[in-house]
Amino acid sequence: MYTFSNKLKTFSFILMILGALGVGYGFITSHKSFEEVEHLLAEEAHHGGGHGEEAAHAAPAHDTHVADSHGNNDHAEVDGHKKHVEHVQHQIHNRPWSALYVAAFFFMMIALGILAFYAIQIASQAGWSPVLFRVMEGMTAYLLPGALIVLAIAVFAGDHLFVWMNPDMVNPESEHFDKLVAGKSGWLNKTGFIIRGLIFIAGWSLYRHFSRKFSIAQDTAEDKSNFKKSFRIAAGFLVFFIYTESMMSWDWIMSVDPHWFSTLFGWYVFASMFVSGITVLALITLYLKSKGQLEFVNENHLHDVAKFMFAFSIFWTYLWFSQFMLIWYSNIPEEVTYFVTRFQDYKLPFLGMVVMNFVFPILMLMNADYKRIPWFVVMAGLVILAGHYIDIFNMIMPATVGDRWFIGIPEISSVLLFAGLFIFIVFTALTKAPLLVKGYPFRKESEDFHY
């Protein structure tokens, strides 16, 4: 049995407290009034730094059109200025919500990705992985709280994250009425969003609950009935998962840009969650092994996990590029704005994540010998994880905070908060059962696994 070391427990609490403080700080400092934002913009216009475009917007209202005798025009400029300041004010208000949401989703998707990986290992009757099952089961313990937190943040944030949650957008009387969003309101409405979210979470958690139950029961069972049951529910879950994962990615991520759509988006999010999940599996396995808890895991298992990290990094890149290149190539205005904003305002994270998620792993993990060296896998894994955090960051932020993004206190604190929660829940779950499955039919094969 594994015991959660006090050091690590304290560490996770420190992360959570630091994170919570930072998140609170983010919310307090983001409450800027209209005048403050106006002042901020005027200052930026003075410095003329990176926000030249806004400076051009902000300045005319005060001075240029004085010579213009058309009162109407002048009025319109003032209106435009007001709109612009309100727009920026919204973006500043959205930032702590988005930072919290990105981090919450990131850690939730690690648990969800590894749950899918676990189901695949059982359904394919893999002979190498059963020694890692308990680590995977520990990680999936985060799924239920993590996913509920994501849904809760989405619902509480409302139109801070999802503009379509603003009732004015579907109200034809309102000046904010948006015909396109109104047309999608059959799917994109708050009630549907919550119901669908709860169905997804319930389905995933039910599979998690029963697979864990059968896995524990198989330890002491005389026959293989629990194994057979877990095989059947794994196959069923995978079918459920691929539908719900796709819909979840539309709901929880793609709908932050309700005017935009992409058909392979579900797969793209899936690739991201799968590779992050496997990477965290490798990191936790290496941590537990370094503490002498997993003697039965050898470098051959590590090699296989690292191969998955390598292969799914490439798979992620394939989907990222397919999505980008098809839209770039055809250049249809209604689709391409998605990438135009990312290219203009997020150049470094947008291109940097391709280096972190593709170039780095492909060069680090191509060599078969390197995949067996723990510190090498840890190094590559940390870069991959950071890269996929930025991937989620790039999906959410441009729609909510636009060019007002920065990886500062709200973002880092949110990551710390959920990292602490993740560590606490996962390692607590790891203490609940022996780290080696006992009665699983492929256990012996897995222990003797040699590549």
Place this chain on the structure above:
Amino acid sequence: MEASKVIHAIYTDDDVLMSAVKKVKSEKHHIEEIYTPFPVHGLDKAMGLAPTRIAITAFMYGLVGLTVAITMMNFIMIEDWPQNIGGKPSFSYLENMPAFVPIMFELTVFFAAHLMVITFYLRSRMWPFKKAENPDPRTTDDHFLMEIAVHGNENELEDLLKETGAVEVNLVDKEAH
């Protein structure tokens, strides 16, 4: 001039062969060659053969392919005749790069795969009309053959090989290649 006489020890089971190889190695005899009808897992390790470097050549061939693709597309599409084709930006390679990626990818794979296969053929001396080198036709069906050079120690070797489970031990004159 190599030893003109060799011993051929024939086995009928790959497990027996593996233990025989270990035994012969531990007695410090040099194994010239082993003929098997199918890959025997771990045989190269038991014989102490050096690992293959063919993956490294494939990686370098891939880099060559990538370079060829980039140079070719850059010359044709950007430098030689930068036409406006459907509004694609042909001002620099980088600006139009997404359109070239499929070609870059395929040529990398093409070069890596084909040149590696050719390297394999060259290094293992395989080509059409090549004279087959198997000393006993049964080794392509269900027998395993270990070939050991003789340096005037036939009797000692024969005893050792019999002990390891060889079903047949033959002293033969080796043809010069």
